[in-house]
Amino acid sequence: MVNRLLIAWGNGVSRRNNRGFDPPSRDLYMPLMAIREIISLPDPRLRLVSKAVETITPEVRALAEDMLETMYDAPGIGLAAIQVAQPLRLITMDLAKKEEEPAPRVFINPEILSSSEELSVYEEGCLSIPEYYEEVERPALVRVRFMDLEGKIHEEDAEGLYATCIQHEIDHLNGVLFIDYLSKLKREMVVKKFKKAAKLAAK
Numbered sequence: 637m638v639n640r641l642l643i644a645w646g647n648g649v650s651r652r653n654n655r656g657f658d659p660p661s662r663d664l665y666m667p668l669m670a671i672r673e674i675i676s677l678p679d680p681r682l683r684l685v686s687k688a689v690e691t692i693t694p695e696v697r698a699l700a701e702d703m704l705e706t707m708y709d710a711p712g713i714g715l716a717a718i719q720v721a722q723p724l725r726l727i728t729m730d731l732a733k734k735e736e737e738p739a740p741r742v743f744i745n746p747e748i749l750s751s752s753e754e755l756s757v758y759e760e761g762c763l764s765i766p767e768y769y770e771e772v773e774r775p776a777l778v779r780v781r782f783m784d785l786e787g788k789i790h791e792e793d794a795e796g797l798y799a800t801c802i803q804h805e806i807d808h809l810n811g812v813l814f815i816d817y818l819s820k821l822k823r824e825m826v827v828k829k830f831k832k833a834a835k836l837a838a839k
């Protein structure tokens with residue numbers, strides 16, 4: 637189901653010829669989408685502030701498609717471009733429940749316009765901090781503005797899981813991780829654990 641929908645997303649845009657000299661026909665022999673590597677803690681790139689998307693180029697579309705595929709493969713419900721090492725203000729999300737049809741969404745240059753005083757708590761996880769979950773308190777309702785892949789500007793009220801997810805992902809664009817909301821002790825323990833694991837993996 638997911639695959640069928642994702643294939644429908646493929647629009648034949650030029651994707652792998654960003655080296656500039658590949659003939660366009662080469663794309664015919666390339667897969668439509670690719671799963672990209674998700675970077676994880678303690679990769680310093682997760683702390684970068686991502687740049688606004690100025691123009692929706694074929695590369696930006698390809699990135700969004702790859703991010704959706706990467707997100708579904710992980711699997712996860714939200715992904716920010718920096719998590720696949722692209723410091724651009726681009727987010728993908730799908731909050732559909734398992735039994736529902738997939739509902740892929742792309743948010744370009746998203747921003748929070750206002751937040752409720754009312755807070756809600758969700759247990760959050762992050763594809764860049766695998767297998768670690770903690771409760772985080774955030775505004776229960778936010779108004780968000782973003783652009784879609786057609787360049788159309790949207791404004792929406794987000795609540796529930798949508799509110800939490802969009803705040804978590806926008807945080808990524810500013811180099812903020814959900815562990816930053818935890819106590820210093822908890823955060824340092826997680827970071828230490830991941831640093832240790834990275835060291836072992838590098839051996």
Ligand SMILES: [Zn+2]
Pocket residue numbers: 761762763764804808
């Ligand atoms: Zn995350």
